Amino acid sequence: xxxxxxxxxCIFLCFVSQKLSANTTQYHLTLENNIFTPSxxxxxxxxxxxxxxxxKDKTAEEFDSFDLNREKVLFPNKKTTIFIGPLSSGQYEYFxxxxxxxxxxxxxxxxxxxx
Amino acid sequence: MxxxxxxxxxxxxxxxxxxxxxxxxxxxxxYVLPNEREFxxxxxxxxxxxxxxxxxxxxxxxxxxxxxxxxGYLIGEKTETDDFGLQAYEIEIRWMMTEQGELWADWxxxxxxxxxxxxxxxxxxTGIIFEKEFGRTSxxxxxxxIYEWGDxxxxxxxxxFRLKYRYRWLPQVQPAIELYTGEGYFGIGPAFMxxxxxxxxxxxxxxxxxxxxxxxxGKDHSFRVTLEYEF
Numbered sequence: 371x372x373x374x375x376x377x378x379x380c381i382f383l384c385f386v387s388q389k390l391s392a393n394t395t396q397y398h399l400t401l402e403n404n405i406f407t408p409s410x411x412x413x414x415x416x417x418x419x420x421x422x423x424x425x426k427d428k429t430a431e432e433f434d435s436f437d438l439n440r441e442k443v444l445f446p447n448k449k450t451t452i453f454i455g456p457l458s459s460g461q462y463e464y465f466x467x468x469x470x471x472x473x474x475x476x477x478x479x480x481x482x483x484x485x
Numbered sequence: 486m487x488x489x490x491x492x493x494x495x496x497x498x499x500x501x502x503x504x505x506x507x508x509x510x511x512x513x514x515x516y517v518l519p520n521e522r523e524f525x526x527x528x529x530x531x532x533x534x535x536x537x538x539x540x541x542x543x544x545x546x547x548x549x550x551x552x553x554x555x556x557g558y559l560i561g562e563k564t565e566t567d568d569f570g571l572q573a574y575e576i577e578i579r580w581m582m583t584e585q586g587e588l589w590a591d592w593x594x595x596x597x598x599x600x601x602x603x604x605x606x607x608x609x610x611t612g613i614i615f616e617k618e619f620g621r622t623s624x625x626x627x628x629x630x631i632y633e634w635g636d637x638x639x640x641x642x643x644x645x646f647r648l649k650y651r652y653r654w655l656p657q658v659q660p661a662i663e664l665y666t667g668e669g670y671f672g673i674g675p676a677f678m679x680x681x682x683x684x685x686x687x688x689x690x691x692x693x694x695x696x697x698x699x700x701x702x703g704k705d706h707s708f709r710v711t712l713e714y715e716f
Contacts, residue, residue, distance in 0.1 A: 434682070467682065467685055
């Protein structure tokens with residue numbers, strides 16, 4: 371019984387220890403005709419950002435990026451949120467798994483000049 | 486910060502308990518994708534001075550929502566005296582509790598029910614799955630509580646702790662260190678995982694690890710392989 375209580379305590383503390391991501395800056399991408407717009411998006415270094423992708427196409431796409439360590443289904447005619455970062459400066463590629471030839475883009479992480 | 490450190494310390498100390506059979510298995514990640522379907526095969530081999538044991542699992546999984554994956558397993562085992570045979574069935578539910586990257590770390594939960602094929606013996610497992618990114622590396626931890634009962638099992642509650650620290654070098658080659666504890670077992674060793682994408686959602690994932698038990702002086706090595714085909 372003590373082990374069980376101990377176990378529940380661990381779970382509780384894990385949740386309590388989480389910090390909610392308030393004031394996360396939002397950035398927007400649009401997927402239309404299997405093309406991400408803008409194709410290059412600049413975000414600040416060492417900052418977590420909220421990427422909102424609006425899939426205007428009639429079919430689902432899957433956002434995939436090994437660089438960003440993210441994989442997310444983009445449902446048709448819906449907005450999807452992906453949290454990325456904090457990242458060090460550099461270029462991070464992503465693509466759509468269903469249309470990798472056209473649905474491609476890049477997140478550019480810079481110290482200044484985030485758009 | 487203090488409560489976070491305290492929880493990690495509690496987790497690490499809570500692993501001084503145990504589990505029967507093979508402790509080395511797989512370190513679960515908390516992520517689930519909608520519309521995901523997969524076939525999975527696992528091989529676990531453990532060799533000690535006195536014994537050797539090989540276990541295999543085949544599974545089919547399907548995500549039933551944006552955050553919940555259900556997987557059914559057939560489990561086979563082979564010992565030095567017995568040939569391979571169906572040992573047990575298992576149903577597993579994995580729940581992605583938080584959006585990846587939204588919070589300080591990503592969290593999930595696992596629920597499993599396993600029944601022995603030939604006897605009235607049961608095992609229920611539940612626990613938490615944790616993953617945290619540090620640049621190009623990821624720390625994944627599992628803490629499971631296991632309750633066993635049945636005609637041939639002593640009723641008991643056990644815990645297991647698994648840890649993987651992975652460097653995301655290339656999609657196909659991601660070296661890692663894995664650690665497993667449970668019932669006096671403390672094993673650590675090198676591992677790797679990789680992924681090869683095909684058309685659409687089709688992709689093949691692989692994992693392998695070679696874990697050596699450190700708390701005893703004799704030979705105790707475990708080798709594990711996992712293949713997952715997602716479509």
